[in-house]
Amino acid sequence: MTNLTDLSHRRSVGRTAIRRAAEAVATAIIRAAGWTAIVVLAAIALFLAWNSLRALDEVGIASILTGTSWYPTSDPGKFGAAPLVLGSLLVTVVALVVCVPVGLAAAVFLSEFAPRRFNEVSKAVIEFMAAVPSVVYGLVGVALVVPSVKSAFGLDSGLTALSGGIVLGIMALPTVVSISEDALHAVPSSLRHASLALGNTRWQTTYKVTIPAASSGIFAAVMLGVGRAIGETMAVLMLTGNAAVMPKTVLESVRTMTGTIAAEMGEVVQGGLHYSVLFVVGLILFVVTFAINLAADVVLERQRKRWGA
Amino acid sequence: MRLTRAQRARLSESVARSLLGAAAAVVIGLAAFVLVYIAWRGVPGLSWEFLTEVPRNRGREGGIFPALVGTLYVVVGTGLLTVPLGVLGGVYLSEYAPRRPSTRLIRLAVANMAGVPSIVYGLFGLAAFVLAAGFGRSILAASLTLTCMTLPVVVTATEEALRQVPADLRHAALALGASKLRTVMTVVLPAAAPGIVTGVVLGLARAAGETAPILFTGAVFQMRRLPDGPGSQFMALPYHIYTQVTSVPNWNRDLVWATAFILVLTVSAASAVAAVWRSYRRRRTAW
Numbered sequence: 001m002t003n004l005t006d007l008s009h010r011r012s013v014g015r016t017a018i019r020r021a022a023e024a025v026a027t028a029i030i031r032a033a034g035w036t037a038i039v040v041l042a043a044i045a046l047f048l049a050w051n052s053l054r055a056l057d058e059v060g061i062a063s064i065l066t067g068t069s070w071y072p073t074s075d076p077g078k079f080g081a082a083p084l085v086l087g088s089l090l091v092t093v094v095a096l097v098v099c100v101p102v103g104l105a106a107a108v109f110l111s112e113f114a115p116r117r118f119n120e121v122s123k124a125v126i127e128f129m130a131a132v133p134s135v136v137y138g139l140v141g142v143a144l145v146v147p148s149v150k151s152a153f154g155l156d157s158g159l160t161a162l163s164g165g166i167v168l169g170i171m172a173l174p175t176v177v178s179i180s181e182d183a184l185h186a187v188p189s190s191l192r193h194a195s196l197a198l199g200n201t202r203w204q205t206t207y208k209v210t211i212p213a214a215s216s217g218i219f220a221a222v223m224l225g226v227g228r229a230i231g232e233t234m235a236v237l238m239l240t241g242n243a244a245v246m247p248k249t250v251l252e253s254v255r256t257m258t259g260t261i262a263a264e265m266g267e268v269v270q271g272g273l274h275y276s277v278l279f280v281v282g283l284i285l286f287v288v289t290f291a292i293n294l295a296a297d298v299v300l301e302r303q304r305k306r307w308g309a
Numbered sequence: 310m311r312l313t314r315a316q317r318a319r320l321s322e323s324v325a326r327s328l329l330g331a332a333a334a335v336v337i338g339l340a341a342f343v344l345v346y347i348a349w350r351g352v353p354g355l356s357w358e359f360l361t362e363v364p365r366n367r368g369r370e371g372g373i374f375p376a377l378v379g380t381l382y383v384v385v386g387t388g389l390l391t392v393p394l395g396v397l398g399g400v401y402l403s404e405y406a407p408r409r410p411s412t413r414l415i416r417l418a419v420a421n422m423a424g425v426p427s428i429v430y431g432l433f434g435l436a437a438f439v440l441a442a443g444f445g446r447s448i449l450a451a452s453l454t455l456t457c458m459t460l461p462v463v464v465t466a467t468e469e470a471l472r473q474v475p476a477d478l479r480h481a482a483l484a485l486g487a488s489k490l491r492t493v494m495t496v497v498l499p500a501a502a503p504g505i506v507t508g509v510v511l512g513l514a515r516a517a518g519e520t521a522p523i524l525f526t527g528a529v530f531q532m533r534r535l536p537d538g539p540g541s542q543f544m545a546l547p548y549h550i551y552t553q554v555t556s557v558p559n560w561n562r563d564l565v566w567a568t569a570f571i572l573v574l575t576v577s578a579a580s581a582v583a584a585v586w587r588s589y590r591r592r593r594t595a596w
Contacts, residue, residue: 023488023489029397030400030401033393033394033397033398034397034405034406034415035415036398036460037415037419037460037464038414038415040418040422040457041418041421041422044429044430044433044457047436047437048433051432051436103332105331105332106329106332106335106336108329109326109329109330109332113326113329113330114330122333122336126340127580127584128344128580128581129340131514131518131576131580132573132576132577133517133518133519133547133573134427134521135518135520135547135548135551136550136573137343138551138554139565139566140343140346140347142554143350201322203321203322203325204322206325224424228424231424231427231428231429232426233426233428233520234520234521234547234551237555238551238555258426258428258521261428261432262428262431265432265525266524266525279432282429285429286426289429290421290424290425292424293421293423293424294417297417297420297421
């Protein structure tokens with residue numbers, strides 16, 4: 001009898017040990033999964049840097065950034081990426097002019113003035129806009145924006161920085177609207193009530209109290225919109241005409257950094273100089289968007305702490 | 310005519326209200342217009358043959374069957390990789406991660422991954438999966454690339470869904486003697502399922518529509534047969550649209566718009582169903 005209980009006791013001790021070991025293994029797997037994001041991000045940086053080495057060594061970052069002629073296939077190739085950087089900037093500025101005023105105004109309306117039921121609809125609509133693939137925006141731009149720009153300005157071709165920027169602005173709208181709306185929502189209603197109790201109207205409350213309180217979140221929304229616009233590839237590739245020359249106006253064809261990688265990577269010799277330079281362009285994009293996102297994230301985090309959400 | 314202060318305030322209130330309302334109307338109108346326009350241009354090219362046949366004459370005739378299948382394969386491959394990784398990652402952040410700077414670093418990394426341009430993921434996929442890992446241009450390499458891209462979406466959605474599960478449930482399970490792992494797997498995760506599923510669907514829908522990450526990792530212009538395994542190259546709907554518009558002279562407008570319509574329809578229908586299901590489940594859940 002004593003033997004039997006002893007045995008079952010020992011068996012249950014064994015089972016507990018196995019269970020504990022299984023728990024420890026599973027916990028380790030979960031922890032590893034948690035760290036995946038850091039591993040992937042570090043791997044992206046490493047692979048971009050590693051493949052950039054040859055170009056950084058043979059051409060140099062300074063002459064890539066300041067060189068104004070991009071003739072990668074001539075012999076010897078010229079790898080001045082300044083036209084590409086400027087192209088990206090130009091398109092992004094146009095996109096901001098399109099999306100920031102409309103997007104912020106829409107966010108303020110949705111957060112401060114619109115009735116509740118309207119909000120559900122607008123949320124679905126904005127999610128739909130964000131879900132449309134960029135190649136489809138490119139197609140819509142080819143069909144509608146390019147011919148309109150061409151006839152409005154009497155150009156030979158409507159494939160311009162303006163066309164790309166307009167479509168990019170529309171594509172960045174969901175980001176700008178939803179993030180700044182969230183920022184406005186996060187402002188505690190006690191602030192609004194206090195202002196209204198002092199006799200301010202809704203609009204006075206909005207621009208004197210709510211918008212300043214949400215300003216850092218709104219700033220982050222614009223930053224993330226910029227990040228989205230700089231990083232967008234397919235729509236600009238289809239709409240800007242891709243001439244790698246120094247742009248003077250928005251009515252000329254430009255080539256962005258993203259578009260250059262997409263258009264040229266398919267035809268280069270793997271491991272060659274041109275291949276490596278395209279990785280440098282990718283590295284520049286990565287660093288720029290990383291900095292933008294980091295800044296936006298820090299700002300958002302501070303806002304979160306401030307209102308204790 | 311001079312206005313009193315109150316009159317001025319009332320006037321600016323109504324002006325501001327109508328201007329802001331107009332901006333909101335522009336945004337919503339734009340979205341509605343895009344939707345209707347794609348449908349209007351896309352419907353004429355739709356037919357049974359369009360969905361079930363291979364492209365002919367460089368895509369100017371025939372159908373998009375291989376592209377449909379290719380996109381399906383890549384999305385399934387991405388799902389198989391991204392769901393376990395992303396869900397467990399979210400579980401870690403919500404249930405296990407200590408309140409330490411290292412956790413803050415992981416959150417920063419997740420937020421930053423979401424902002425990395427899709428073409429940079431394409432470059433990374435080419436360097437890491439196609440070349441360094443030796444997978445070649447294939448469904449596997451493309452799925453891995455898209456997994457990196459959708460991971461932050463799934464991680465964030467899982468973490469948020471888990472956070473909304475009340476602590477009472479956890480305490481009750483632990484009080485009954487369940488281990489932490491058991492509590493998380495059998496009590497907390499099922500309770501958070503609607504939010505997680507919605508996040509997964511949104512992430513995969515986005516992956517289905519991406520072009521830039523698959524440009525150099527396995528998508529091809531045309532294939533006569535279907536992919537025969539994870540090592541095979543593939544056609545994809547978004548890449549098909551892109552190559553038709555940019556490298557086929559006199560591309561068939563009807564067929565390309567129909568392709569875009571199918572893509573948008575699938576992507577937005579999946580997102581809509583997931584969103585509706587989530588809000589339905591939320592309303593039915595007590596907390």
